[in-house]
Amino acid sequence: MERVKRIFRLTHLVVWLLFTWLVSLQLDNDKDVYWRSTTAAFIATCLYVFYLHFYLLTQYTGRQNRRDYWLRVAGIMLTGPMPFLLFHQKRFDAGYYFMHLIATVPLFLFLSWLARVTENLVLNTIRKEQLEKQAVEAELVNLKSQINPHFLFNTLNNIHTLVYKQAPAAPEAVMHLASLMRYMIYESNAATVPLARELDYLQDYVSLQQLRYKNSPVVDLHIAGETAACSIAPLLFIHLLENAYKHSPARLEPGDLRVWVEIKEDCLTFRVQNPIAKKPARALEEPGGIGLPNVRKRLALLYPGQHTLDVHSTGNTFTVTLAIHGLHTPAHER
Incomplete structure (x- = not known):
């Protein structure tokens, strides 16, 4: 001024x-x-x-x-x-x-x-x-801060169990949690972050969630395209992935959760699919929740007119597809 x-x-x-x-x-x-x-x-x-x-x-x-x-x-x-x-x-x-x-x-x-x-x-x-x-x-700060605290408490309990049992996976779990918290506290303050770093954050999240399951990895992650040259708003996909865990059955088989990330020119497509629990404990978009309403608000603020968010349910599976166009457009022009 x-x-x-x-x-x-x-x-x-x-x-x-x-x-x-x-x-x-x-x-x-x-x-x-x-x-x-x-x-x-x-x-x-x-x-x-x-x-x-x-x-x-x-x-x-x-x-x-x-x-x-x-x-x-x-x-x-x-x-x-x-x-x-x-x-x-x-x-x-x-x-x-x-x-x-x-x-x-x-x-x-x-x-x-x-x-x-x-x-x-x-x-x-x-x-x-x-x-x-x-x-x-x-x-945006308020929406980004709404990461489910129960995940952190559950992860700490799981790590405590691993440490108590002196399991070999305990040090690696601690490193995943440290990386995840470092990203949430420090790196996510930027307007955009490299897509590769956001995907590393998702993989740390998946690794910590995997502590709940004794089976092989329940998440099948596919990445297509060049992620190094692409930037994205931070903490944009975590709610979609978190919802996939939350509304899936308690027991998941390997590959039940499917995640696709595709970069084609200046368009990014993120899709997550999960099986639907027969008796979900809570509604899919509970009032005051941090799921799809949170993502819709952030997208409206960050990428107005440059995104589509499609939700599709077959009765057995639930699929959310997010497409963001014009990723190479400067933030001030958006």
Whole structure:
């Protein structure tokens, strides 16, 4: 905001210097013997009227007491030509006074009003954009913070059991949890992260969830395309994967959860499919939950008009497909 105000002040200075140069050049071409004093007198009158009204508008913007404002405007109109009379070397000439009263003063009253309205419009637009940006950022922070705490508690209990049994998988589980927490706390604060890092986060999550199952890996993950050159908003897929675990049967066979990630040109497709438990403990989109409603809100904020989220159920399986287009478009253009 201060930067914009400095730009306005610099613009005022440049415009007035250019205007002074043009007036002096015109008076010099007209062979006016007193062109220097005439220029100084005319510019002084213009500055007096312009900035007195400019700051008067600042004082009375949005106020209901219009009577005082118009009284002060009348005072500016009556005293406006006085600087011209003070600076000019000629003796007092009533013609000069009335000429400036009729022509110059109203003109610069209007120009000062136009300048104030323009500045207010620009500053108010910037303030509105900043407030909207802060609201969006606060909403995104809130949505990203809604990772299920039960997962963390369950994982710690599972690791505690592994440590108690002195299982060889305990150190690796601790490393997966550390990597997952490091990503959630530090790396996910960025606007976008490399897709490869987001997929590493998902794989750490899958590895920790696998502690619940004695079978071979229950998640079948397929990745197609070049992930190194692609960036994505962080923590965008975790809710979809978490829901797949939550609404699947308690016992999962190897490969029951299927996850596809495909990158084709500037389009990313993420699909997760899981079997549906016959008697789910909770509704798929429970009120206040962190599943699909969370993902829909974040997508609306991050990729407006650039995504599709399709949900399909066959009665036995539940499939969610997320497609994001224009991933190479800069964030400020989105």
